Amino acid sequence: xxxxxxxxxxxxxxxxxxxxxxxxxxxxxxxxxxxxxxxxxxxxxxxxxxxxxxxxxxxxxxxxxxxxxxxxxxxxxxxxxxxxxxxxxxxxxxxxxxxxxxxxxxxxxxxxxxxxxxxxxxxxxxxxxxxxxxxxxxxxxxxxxxxxxxxxxxxxxxxxxxxxxxxxxxxxxxxxxxxxxxxxxxxxxxxxxxxxxxxxxxxxxxxxxxxxxxxxxxxxxxxxxxxxxxxxxxxxxxxxxxxxxxxxxxxxxxxxxxxxxxxxxxxxxxxxxxxxxxxxxxxxxxxxxxxxxxxxxxxxxxxxxxxxxxxxxxxxxxxxxxxxxxxxxxxxxxxxxxxxxxxxxxxxxxxxxxxxxxxxxxxxxxxxxxxxxxxxxxxxxxxxxxxxxxxxxxxxxxxxxxxxxxxxxxxxxxxxxxxxxxxxxxxxxxxxxxxxxxxxxxxxxxxxxxxxxxxxxxxxxxxxxxxxxxxxxxxxxxxxxxxxxxxxxxxxxxxxxxxxxxxxxxxxxxxxxxxxxx
Numbered sequence: 001x002x003x004x005x006x007x008x009x010x011x012x013x014x015x016x017x018x019x020x021x022x023x024x025x026x027x028x029x030x031x032x033x034x035x036x037x038x039x040x041x042x043x044x045x046x047x048x049x050x051x052x053x054x055x056x057x058x059x060x061x062x063x064x065x066x067x068x069x070x071x072x073x074x075x076x077x078x079x080x081x082x083x084x085x086x087x088x089x090x091x092x093x094x095x096x097x098x099x100x101x102x103x104x105x106x107x108x109x110x111x112x113x114x115x116x117x118x119x120x121x122x123x124x125x126x127x128x129x130x131x132x133x134x135x136x137x138x139x140x141x142x143x144x145x146x147x148x149x150x151x152x153x154x155x156x157x158x159x160x161x162x163x164x165x166x167x168x169x170x171x172x173x174x175x176x177x178x179x180x181x182x183x184x185x186x187x188x189x190x191x192x193x194x195x196x197x198x199x200x201x202x203x204x205x206x207x208x209x210x211x212x213x214x215x216x217x218x219x220x221x222x223x224x225x226x227x228x229x230x231x232x233x234x235x236x237x238x239x240x241x242x243x244x245x246x247x248x249x250x251x252x253x254x255x256x257x258x259x260x261x262x263x264x265x266x267x268x269x270x271x272x273x274x275x276x277x278x279x280x281x282x283x284x285x286x287x288x289x290x291x292x293x294x295x296x297x298x299x300x301x302x303x304x305x306x307x308x309x310x311x312x313x314x315x316x317x318x319x320x321x322x323x324x325x326x327x328x329x330x331x332x333x334x335x336x337x338x339x340x341x342x343x344x345x346x347x348x349x350x351x352x353x354x355x356x357x358x359x360x361x362x363x364x365x366x367x368x369x370x371x372x373x374x375x376x377x378x379x380x381x382x383x384x385x386x387x388x389x390x391x392x393x394x395x396x397x398x399x400x401x402x403x404x405x406x407x408x409x410x411x412x413x414x415x416x417x418x419x420x421x422x423x424x425x426x427x428x429x430x431x432x433x434x435x436x437x438x439x440x441x442x443x444x445x446x447x448x449x450x451x452x453x454x455x456x457x458x459x460x461x462x463x464x465x466x467x468x469x470x471x472x473x474x475x476x477x478x479x480x481x482x483x484x485x486x487x488x489x490x491x492x493x494x495x496x497x498x499x500x501x502x503x504x505x506x507x508x509x510x511x512x513x514x515x516x517x518x
Contacts, residue, residue, distance in 0.1 A: 059458050076104070142457070192363065286307060295365060326355045
């Protein structure tokens with residue numbers, strides 16, 4: 001009797017498995033005849049005309065056409081066809097077959113044939129969705145901060161994650177619940193490598209402000225507040241901003257938050273001696289210095305600066321915030337002698353007609369990407385923020401820093417750009433989908449500086465973003481995963497051991513502000 005019960009159980013499980021497969025993948029059948037629809041299918045995300053990394057996770061998508069069953073056939077010049085059936089319209093591409101197909105077809109076109117079975121029982125095939133597989137890989141990991149959009153003053157839940165771009169695996173680096181809540185400030189890496197990392201902490205419940213310095217698996221807590229940070233390519237120093245950034249609100253636009261930089265200057269951290277230093281050339285009383293970024297050879301520091309308002313009170317700044325526009329300048333630096341030159345103009349706001357922010361330089365030294373907005377320093381909260389590109393190699397030859405607006409810009413905010421280690425991929429944040437939630441996009445940049453249609457960071461469930469209330473910010477690509485994470489970092493934050501440093505006090509040094517930091 002037990003034998004028959006076991007057989008019944010096995011049959012029941014087999015039937016359940018078959019039912020599940022039918023539910024998830026639809027009825028697999030040979031599509032021998034079909035009607036032709038002379039237009040592209042409505043799919044989301046839209047992958048037509050993109051250039052994709054050959055090592056990217058499967059670009060799963062949803063077919064938004066009415067139908068009973070759906071099928072996608074994915075193929076290229078070399079290798080077989082990946083065939084996926086679905087009842088729901090969600091196309092989940094098998095990872096192993098996907099990576100094999102892309103690996104065998106670097107530099108080739110990639111094709112998506114979409115079929116939909118209608119109420120009549122007939123299949124329809126839509127025009128082929130065509131994209132291209134790049135020759136060059138993207139860095140394997142992406143680090144970003146994720147937090148709820150409704151977080152006010154950055155006191156709600158937030159965390160820094162690393163995502164394996166070859167798959168859908170997302171791994172926690174640090175959650176602010178490890179130290180009773182507060183802000184996780186911008187993380188920074190040296191030359192796309194995780195072995196040297198800085199991440200800022202703003203605890204409002206007992207642990208104060210500090211910066212974690214992670215090097216070769218060792219973690220130290222520095223009793224200092226680092227703002228926007230850029231590592232010198234040698235790894236011998238990191239320049240950071242010190243800011244006083246009060247928040248205020250608008251009543252009549254989609255993004256109601258806004259901020260003004262009341263006071264700021266630049267300083268730098270020398271990890272070998274645990275020193276903090278500054279210099280009059282990068283910290284002037286009458287200037288607001290911000291957004292530092294090193295040239296690829298480390299000979300120049302680029303940064304944004306604007307004249308400080310006549311008064312540093314919130315009332316005065318609130319009245320004049322739309323008049324503050326930032327120039328882009330650079331200053332020479334000798335890492336061996338620790339000597340700064342004099343700042344020189346790269347792009348002035350009065351010439352561009354807009355304010356310059358968030359510069360980022362490709363590791364090969366050729367391209368400088370940046371944002372421009374109508375006023376201020378913070379593109380994330382300005383819907384008019386667009387992406388621009390400057391050819392630094394051409395500028396050295398002609399003496400003219402020419403730039404152009406990138407066609408990948410949308411009508412909503414673009415911000416937080418960073419480059420892959422091979423300078424072929426630009427990752428940036430955008431609010432183009434809803435005007436509210438910041439998402440991560442990836443664009444291919446060829447050797448002539450053409451920037452291609454961006455790809456939304458792929459997810460296992462292509463409908464994930466429809467119900468996701470989190471914003472993704474500060475995307476940074478790295479070649480390997482961060483190995484020191486989670487509770488180990490939390491224990492260092494909660495612990496009493498810390499590196500004491502002397503803060504470089506100047507007439508331009510902003511007063512510490514625990515409540516506001518973006």
